[in-house]
Amino acid sequence: MTGEHLDAIGVGVGPFNLSLAALLAPVEGVAAQFFDRRPGFDWHPGLLLPDARLQTSFLKDLVTAADPRSPYSFLSYLVEKRRFYEFLNADFQAITRAEFADYLAWAAARVPALNFGTEVREIDFDGEAFEVRTDRGRRLADNLVVATGQQRYRPAWAEPFCGARCFHGAELLQRNPDAAGATLAIIGGGQTGAEVFLAFARGLFGRVRSITWISQRPNFEPLDETHFTNEYFTPGYQRVFLDLPPERRREIVEAQRLASDGISPDTLAEVYQLLYRERHLSQAGARYRLCPDREAVAMEGVGAAMKVTLRNQLTGEAEACQADLVLLCTGYRSELPEILAPIARRLRRDDEGRPELDACYRALWDGPAGKRIYLQNFGRHSHGIADPQLSLMAWRSAVIANDLAGRQVYDIAPCAPPITWRSGDAPRRESRFEAA
């Protein structure tokens, strides 16, 4: 595979680069191609559990925040599928992830310049252009947009046991375990832990003997979806956050954890009500142990089962739980992909080794200014808790599309926030391309 020298190559086609490709589609003068190793678009298929719901408004789709007239919006999808009125009448508080995943796949079948079944193996810079080596040949481009997603995190103590009986939650539906009669331990008290708990408790993988659900957090804590908290997921707040010194940003990301990583209140209600029914209305009796405030610190084999050692953070005591199936709902980490190894040393890093990004999501590097490396979903530390979420997806894509085009294709000027985050902030236009 060779071809024209491109203006931009997108690596990875998850929602974030799909959004960029959708917004670039009508833009004249930017030749871009996007590559993904998967055979077709598939959004976190291992966790597409029945009834799992989106934690974000469906209006925060691929394009609407930047271009509500785009043919790739969620509303266009509803209209084309002839379900617009029914969708409105159903009046969902939150739509299912399955429907959003179907929308994304629908868009991926229509957006141009997407190349599935193409793995990017290595990226180098030859002094003039980025050379992107794939399993189908090489392509040259002036700019890169890397959106390869986050890596599944498995604690080191679990690694020796990883396989059919101990695996990351993201593999659940592919592994489809037969859990009938099993004692199960779920490690991790976020949304994935809750969804996995409900799936097993409802018998999706057979009737389990017992479930122990372990969380490091002090309790099973809710996602804060209230009005003012949602301001953190706006372009206006993000601009304020960007100007803060790194130490303040670090503290704030930690303090705002429950605005992005908590459990949806609806899911918590389902878990609590299920527990009530099992404890008081079922003949089988309680089969569930919910154990927050425990840090899992070690694992050992006990016959065919596994023993997880826990530190009870409330009492300081050591505890243990035995299980013959362990689900690691331990989240994800953001790490630069290995494919960037030839140029990785040229990227400027912060004191924790993370890439430094500017307001347009360009990684700071020592290459020529006109050759840019945009990073999507690598800037939680610099751009705030919205960075790995869908909320600012379309707006961020518009920022990158404008920057690639070198002109204002999309109006990205944020509206002045309803909260006065700092004195002296007046409503202002932020576009770099605004006419004088």
Ligand SMILES: Cc1cc2nc3c(=O)[nH]c(=O)nc-3n(C[C@H](O)[C@H](O)[C@H](O)COP(=O)(O)OP(=O)(O)OC[C@H]3O[C@@H](n4cnc5c(N)ncnc54)[C@H](O)[C@@H]3O)c2cc1C
């Ligand atoms: C189960 C789950 C549910 C979520 N639900 C929500 C939600 O409700 N609301 C919300 O705001 N956020 C949610 N998120 C967070 C976020 O929106 C998603 O993780 C989103 O998928 C991130 O998009 P992405 O494009 O960065 O990465 P990904 O979706 O991970 O896509 C990355 C793509 O890059 C490809 N790739 C990687 N390396 C290469 C390579 N070398 N060559 C070619 N292709 C490559 C992969 O095949 C993959 O398709 C959820 C996350 C998870 C895990």
